[in-house]
Amino acid sequence: MATRIGSYTLRLDKAPSIAGFASVASKKESEGPMAAYIDLLCEDSTFGETSWEKAESRMQKDAVNKALEKGGLSTTQIQYLFAGDLLNQCISSTYGLRDLGVPFLGLYGACSTMAESLSLAALFVEGGFAQRCLAVTSSHFCSAERQFRFPLEYGGQRTPTSQWTVTGSGACVVGEQSGPPFVRAVTVGTIEDMGIKDINNMGAAMAPAAAMTLKHFFEDTNTNPSNYDLILTGDLGLVGSRMLTQLMEESGYSISQAHQDCGLMIYDRESQDVHAGGSGCGCSAVVLCSRILQELQQGQLRDVLFIATGALMSTTSVQQGESIPSIAHLLHLSHLPGPDMGAGQ
């Protein structure tokens, strides 16, 4: 049974396990620092398909199949599938996963989807609704560029605060408690909107949501940043990460020792020309489902707060002059299922 702690956090007393996980990515990611940890790297970003959208669907399917394979599982052992992505009407997920025959719950959380899907998968296992659930998401640079920005052929110039959408997918099977890593707690985010309207500065739009969710979690659990090896945000990039550190400082929490951002880990900003870093649902999904979960499994990492962030605008809302609301969902992932750790959780 999950126990509510404070106003926003659920402690998962049964501590479900991540029983299988896998990541898929493409050429640019294969040249970055995560390459050695990624399961499937395809140089050709079409993945053999006839459109970027179909390529993205293909990545989700491959990530799911690889996660099942690594967990020694088949689709018949999965009761629910939680998935979503950035494309209009979430077609990467629906087309990519339509053949699986697993009950499907579609999500839209923008780049927070890895945390949203993983939270719901873990809660369904915790609540006894399922023995095993799948969580999956993806993004693709080419499908995102043409949907949200410009056709690639246009060759638009990018601003220094812009981020590079990761071409990749990550999938996790969450099951009843077996080995590490374990899901220990979930904090669902509230929508925050500080009035940022610059579509090329998503990190700044999302930092307040990450700060709010982290603050809720620390207050609810009576813990602080020093209790965790790693506080891992999804895709704040350089600008958003600086803002988050500052916002947390203002709330009395110093996170700089433990904080890293998937958007700054997946590419080498010096050599890969990605401006403020990586972004997209695939960014946090690939980093989590490669290096982070491997290190949590093996014990090099002990306690990780994973906070994926999403910017909840559309091209229509931006054209109508609206600001960018954002959200961040948090999971406490651990090498141990319990007992209470650190200062009180």
Add this chain to the structure above:
Amino acid sequence: MATRIGSYTLRLDKAPSIAGFASVASKKESEGPMAAYIDLLCEDSTFGETSWEKAESRMQKDAVNKALEKGGLSTTQIQYLFAGDLLNQCISSTYGLRDLGVPFLGLYGACSTMAESLSLAALFVEGGFAQRCLAVTSSHFCSAERQFRFPLEYGGQRTPTSQWTVTGSGACVVGEQSGPPFVRAVTVGTIEDMGIKDINNMGAAMAPAAAMTLKHFFEDTNTNPSNYDLILTGDLGLVGSRMLTQLMEESGYSISQAHQDCGLMIYDRESQDVHAGGSGCGCSAVVLCSRILQELQQGQLRDVLFIATGALMSTTSVQQGESIPSIAHLLHLSHLPGPDMGAGQ
């Protein structure tokens, strides 16, 4: 605790209550057969806002506030909010609900969203994750037409199988068991795709998903259509409803006595020129959150299967020659919290 029955169904042993519900709609709906049951009817489909998209956001906000008011509740008593809609990146929900400060889980289930959100809200209460959750969705004829079809100004001709997107929103508060109506069971749908490619015949694309979910439910619970007063589909319309009846007949279930479709209830097809009927997330949301829940509350209806259906394509997938995958989620809603009813559930 929920109990898994068969392969696809969860029986909610605590039978959470729908503790508040409300519906909002506009002019065309005010001229249809549901008008007397709808809480807020605004003749002006802009709802006083400056765009159709903002009008749709406004409807969600109004539906949520009215559902809370009718349940004698405030946002501080709600732990989670489940919402989604048809617009790209679900902006009706994110912009409409961003000020509430309630932890938010965004969904994309196309026109199945009322059933998806209500299922998750009920399961969160059943699992002890929350005392109360909100489920809400919407659609707007004008925002849907310009996103999925043509600008209204173009005056495109509609085919006989086409359906009319409902301008409306429905919201439910699900809480721990109090009075009727009660949520007794949930069957999450699988994605079905029979190869239909006609974007103007959504009913046909969605009927196989509704048939599959209904079949799963009847098999899992060992019940049959005669155990229910009403089998209510979301927006199959005339064509899809005929297909569903036929598909169920082929599986050995005769549903014609109990079956009705929200798309055929919300408008008067004779006088309102809506071709094959109503559609959109708002279609099943408005019919459910007006007449159906009122009659379940008062006991005129005893046992209802609510199956909202969604077509999971986008304009991009259709332009790329893809068929239309679809999904249907089912809830058993009842005037009584138990005990076992009918032939075995």
